[in-house]
Amino acid sequence: MAFVILILMAFFCLIYLKQQVTKNSVNSGSRDPVIKKILSYYKNLREHQSEIQTNAFAIGYAKIERKGNLEDNSDLMAVRILDDKGARREGAEKLGMEVIQIKDRYFYQFTVELDSKMADAELSALLQRTKEKIEERYPDDFVGNAVGYITVVIDGKKVMEHLG
Secondary structure, three states: OHHHHHHHHHHHHHHHHHHHHHHHHHHOOOOHHHHHHHHHHHHHHHHOHHHHOOOEEEEEEEEEEEOOEEEEEEEEEEEEEEEOOOOOHHHHHHOOOEEEEEOOEEEEEEEEEOOOOOOHHHHHHHHHHHHHHHHHHOOOOEEEEEOOEEEEEOOHHHHHHHHO
């Protein structure tokens, strides 16, 4: 029995160690080209808020329509917008965003191709590093964490201060 427990402990330690190595790799710059492209698209969207009529974005895996459902495309990262009625479509198309329509819901996204698939720990580290970069460059933007993506609201901290 003790041997089985020892084997299980060793197994979980190896998994933890692998995740730490992956996170350290991202933090040391292995995914910086992807992060730079995401930040470039985010900056572009910030500069064209009036055209797209929104200040809220999500950053994570790109979305793809498959049989009427929206699914993650783990080959691409994206900065994306959700639009329930399609009112932002014209502005998004002018900016060159990809448009996905499922029933009355529209999704617009700028995509960044990944050179290899990411493990969950790597995605988490990439999103955390992206969050830190956005908060550093745009201190008034509110950046929230979710599982598998981050949300960003331009000047969200300022709005919260005025409400509070």
